Structures are given as C-alpha cells and as structure tokens.
Amino acid sequence: MSTSFPIREECPPGACQCGRDVLLGDPQGDTRILMLTKAEEKKLVARLENIESLEDLQRMQSRMAAQLGMVVTITPGAGEVRTVRGFNIEIEDRPGLCSKTRQTVPAAIRRGLDRRPEIAWALLDSQDLLGGLF
Structure with a gap:
C-alpha cells in the first residue's frame, strides 16, 4: 500500500504489538494513526503537557x-480523586497505534493536569463530582 504522507517507522521486532503491518496491508484500513510519526508524537506530547x-x-x-x-x-x-493519578485516561485500542503512544499520551495529559490543577478541578466539576462547590 502506498501512502501520500510520511508514516511512523516500524518498531523494533518484538517491542510492539501495534498491528502496523496488518493495517498497511488492508486497503480499507484507517491509516490516519500512522501519520503520528515520532517527531509529531513529540509535538503532541508537548502540546498536551501545556494545555x-x-x-x-x-479541543485536543x-x-x-x-x-x-x-x-x-x-x-x-x-475511588476518590486526590491527585491526577486518580483519573482514568484511556486510549481506544486500534490497529496501528503504537504501545509507546498508548503510554506517552496519558502521561503527558497527567503532567498537563498536574501543572494546571484548575483543569483537573474543572474536569471533576464537569462530571458533577464537586456538586457545584466551586
């Protein structure tokens, strides 16, 4: 399969079970996730850390x-949310999504929430967990 955009490099053998090869071999496969190259992932992580x-x-x-x-x-x-580790940050599993990305994106969001605790409070309030206290 030929793509008109740069795609993420293949992970070392045995390091990742992302299914990149299967996705590239499927003509009907959604290859958008492969546009997240390592350089683009670094930009995304930096952007998420600075929300x-x-x-x-x-919006992100x-x-x-x-x-x-x-x-x-x-x-x-x-349970109780005392720190940003109390949030469940999950990425929907899909073919082509690198296992490293599955770890770095939630970690970047947690660092962003840790840096700006008012966002964590607003997130809790949007779930009505504070009952309008703030």
Whole structure:
C-alpha cells in the first residue's frame, strides 16, 4: 500500500504489538494513526503537557479523534480523586497505534493536569463530582 504522507517507522521486532503491518496491508484500513510519526508524537506530547484550560483539553481530544482516529477518554477513577493519578485516561485500542503512544499520551495529559490543577478541578466539576462547590 502506498501512502501520500510520511508514516511512523516500524518498531523494533518484538517491542510492539501495534498491528502496523496488518493495517498497511488492508486497503480499507484507517491509516490516519500512522501519520503520528515520532517527531509529531513529540509535538503532541508537548502540546498536551501545556494545555491551558478544560476547553483546550477537550479541543485536543476532538482534534486527535478527527485527525488521527485516536479516541482518548478522561474520567474520574472509581475511588476518590486526590491527585491526577486518580483519573482514568484511556486510549481506544486500534490497529496501528503504537504501545509507546498508548503510554506517552496519558502521561503527558497527567503532567498537563498536574501543572494546571484548575483543569483537573474543572474536569471533576464537569462530571458533577464537586456538586457545584466551586
């Protein structure tokens, strides 16, 4: 399969089970996720670490879904949320999504929430967990 855009390099053998080869071999496959090269992933991580507001975070989530097909959900954990580690940040599993990306994107979001705690409070409030206290 030939693509008109640069695609992510293949991970070393045995390091990743992303299914990149299967995706490239499928003519009907959604190859948008392969546009996330290592350089582009670094830019994305830097952007997620420097989010400015809850709206900014939600805009980034929708852009990742639209441009890369990467669906990221952020929900409060089942227990008490005392730190940003109390949030469940999950990326929908899909072919071509590198396991490293599955780790770095949630970590970058956590660093961004840690840097700007008011975004974490706004996220909790949007789930009505604070009951309108703030």
